[in-house]
Amino acid sequence: MSHGRPVNPATRIVRMGEAPPARLIEVDLCVVGAGISGSATALEAARLGLSVALVDGLPALGGQAVNSIIGTFCGLYRNGTHGHRFTFGVADDILEALQRENACHFRHGPMTTVVHYDEIVLSRILERMIDAAGIIPLVGATLHGVRRDGNRVEEALFVTRWGDVRIRARGFADCSGDAALTYQAGFACREPEEPIYGSQQAVIEGIRLDRPLPSREEISARIAERAEAYGLIRRNGLIFTFPGRDVAVLNMTHVETPLDPIAASRTGLIGKDQVDRGVQLLRDAFPEALGDIRVRAYGFPGIRQTRWIKGRHQITADEVRAGVRYPDAIARTAWPIELHNAPEGFVWEVFDEDHVHYVPLSAMIPEEAENIIAVGRCIDGDPAALSSVRVMGPCIAMGAAAAHAFDLAGSGSVQQIDIARLQERLSDNLTRTDGVAP
Numbered sequence: 001m002s003h004g005r006p007v008n009p010a011t012r013i014v015r016m017g018e019a020p021p022a023r024l025i026e027v028d029l030c031v032v033g034a035g036i037s038g039s040a041t042a043l044e045a046a047r048l049g050l051s052v053a054l055v056d057g058l059p060a061l062g063g064q065a066v067n068s069i070i071g072t073f074c075g076l077y078r079n080g081t082h083g084h085r086f087t088f089g090v091a092d093d094i095l096e097a098l099q100r101e102n103a104c105h106f107r108h109g110p111m112t113t114v115v116h117y118d119e120i121v122l123s124r125i126l127e128r129m130i131d132a133a134g135i136i137p138l139v140g141a142t143l144h145g146v147r148r149d150g151n152r153v154e155e156a157l158f159v160t161r162w163g164d165v166r167i168r169a170r171g172f173a174d175c176s177g178d179a180a181l182t183y184q185a186g187f188a189c190r191e192p193e194e195p196i197y198g199s200q201q202a203v204i205e206g207i208r209l210d211r212p213l214p215s216r217e218e219i220s221a222r223i224a225e226r227a228e229a230y231g232l233i234r235r236n237g238l239i240f241t242f243p244g245r246d247v248a249v250l251n252m253t254h255v256e257t258p259l260d261p262i263a264a265s266r267t268g269l270i271g272k273d274q275v276d277r278g279v280q281l282l283r284d285a286f287p288e289a290l291g292d293i294r295v296r297a298y299g300f301p302g303i304r305q306t307r308w309i310k311g312r313h314q315i316t317a318d319e320v321r322a323g324v325r326y327p328d329a330i331a332r333t334a335w336p337i338e339l340h341n342a343p344e345g346f347v348w349e350v351f352d353e354d355h356v357h358y359v360p361l362s363a364m365i366p367e368e369a370e371n372i373i374a375v376g377r378c379i380d381g382d383p384a385a386l387s388s389v390r391v392m393g394p395c396i397a398m399g400a401a402a403a404h405a406f407d408l409a410g411s412g413s414v415q416q417i418d419i420a421r422l423q424e425r426l427s428d429n430l431t432r433t434d435g436v437a438p
Contacts, residue, residue, distance in 0.1 A: 022166045023165050024166045025138075026167075027051040027168075028169060029042075029052045029053075029172070030052075030053050030171070031045070031052060031054045032172065033056060033174070033175035033176040033180075034056035035062065035063020035064050035175065035376065037376030037398060038054060038063065039054070040395065044090060044400045044402075045402075045407070046135050047403075049407075051134075053135070054130060054137050054138070056138075058300070061139060062122065062123045064303065066122055067299060069249060071116055072116050072117070072392075074392055075391035075392065075393035076091065076392065078353075079111060079334045079352065080112065082436050084434055085435030086393060087331070088428040088429060089396070090399065094126075094396075097129075098117050098118075098122065099438075103121035105117075106437040111350055116240050116241075119203075141158035143158055144159045144164070146181065146184045148185055151370045152369075153172050153369070156172065173372075173402050173406070174375070175378075177306070177376060179307045179309050179378040182374060183307060187369050188367070189307050190307065190308050190380065192341075194341055195256055196340055196383060197234075197256060197342075198254070198302045199251055199255065199302045200253040200267075200271025200274055201251055201253075202297065204250050204293045205246055207246040207247070208290070208291070211288045212289065213289050214290075219282070220236055222285040227344075231277050232253070232277050232278060233254050234252060234343065234344060234345065236252075253278065255267050257304070259307060268298075268301050271298075271301050275298060304387070305377055307378065308378040308380060309378055309380050311362060311380030312365050314380045315360070315379075315381035317384035317385045317388075320388050321337075321351075323356055323358075328360045328361040328362055328419045328422075329358040329359065329361075329423070330397070331398050332358050333357065333359075334357065335393070336350045338388065341383065349384075357389070359379065359398060359401075361401060361405065364380075365415060370413040372414070376395045376398060377395075397426075400426060401429075405417050408422060
């Protein structure tokens with residue numbers, strides 16, 4: 001018995017005529033970039049009652065947190081083996097959802113606590129949260145143009161394979177990772193004078209659970225000894241394992257992340273080759289535990305720092321080291337200076353247990369723009385300072401700050417936010433000292 005439509009349904013002939021007009025979406029806030037920075041910004045803004053559109057160039061939400069398989073929340077906790085959490089709000093909901101699904105692991109290291117997570121589960125958590133919040137998603141969308149009226153962005157034009165979309169909004173959050181919105185709007189941006197390398201992450205499977213796993217120190221030492229022989233660009237690396245599971249996230253690569261379209265298109269090919277070489281090294285070096293490992297999934301190339309805004313304030317490495325608490329501080333972290341500015345390795349400058357450094361709102365606002373706030377790795381800092389605040393913990397806190405700043409600004413300028421009112425709303429992310437990880 002058939003319950004479907006006719007076996008030979010009708011078809012029709014279509015031809016491309018004149019390009020249809022771009023579809024117009026009008027919202028309070030347009031968030032460009034749907035990684036952890038953009039997702040946090042959009043979710044917090046929706047909770048404040050703002051109408052929100054969340055746009056990403058990938059065909060799925062989650063950005064690098066999901067699609068580059070970062071696999072770890074860094075910078076979320078105070079230093080020390082059991083330090084308290086720095087960031088709350090959306091972070092609470094994400095961590096609670098991951099724990100409910102047994103999809104995360106809290107690793108209490110000698111420096112700090114990090115949270116390893118299952119990227120597939122995180123992707124669904126974010127998608128469900130975004131959908132439930134009534135946020136308009138637009139994926140597979142490339143920013144093609146920005147229309148300004150003086151120092152205000154009026155609307156952004158996006159190109160998709162299904163047609164063009166114009167988004168008109170009162171405010172715009174640049175969570176693109178490379179200041180795409182700010183740059184295309186014609187406002188001043190910064191680029192590093194030397195390359196800063198990204199990583200090609202991968203999920204490996206096939207770890208032998210009935211054999212002792214080599215320590216992180218043993219893995220790092222063996223990579224350093226054999227990297228050159230295996231043709232690895234990076235001379236160090238590690239794997240993030242999940243207790244009781246045969247899978248891990250592999251982080252052994254360095255790849256350039258240029259802004260040139262052809263060179264950027266080759267990055268993934270080079271990165272995957274580096275992953276393959278790293279897997280073979282581990283198989284050969286630790287045959288009992290890792291001799292059967294294989295790649296389950298390659299992430300998209302992970303980008304650390306490429307282009308960022310010229311803000312009202314530029315965070316410096318000296319300010320990070322000194323733990324300067326700015327008058328307009330909106331987020332905190334204690335993550336090390338982690339500057340990947342050499343192909344074979346990176347700078348790793350760790351702080352003591354009592355250290356805290358901050359992000360000021362003025363580093364998130366392009367000095368020339370009235371209704372743009374940058375979030376995440378495209379805020380203003382010198383390369384070393386930026387490397388210490390671009391990780392996921394403070395990115396979530398910056399998202400909350402941007403949402404509340406837009407709410408306070410209304411139709412006015414983000415250059416004239418009442419900082420005291422903003423900090424009162426963000427007090428948990430500036431002063432709260434509970435939330436120790438299990």
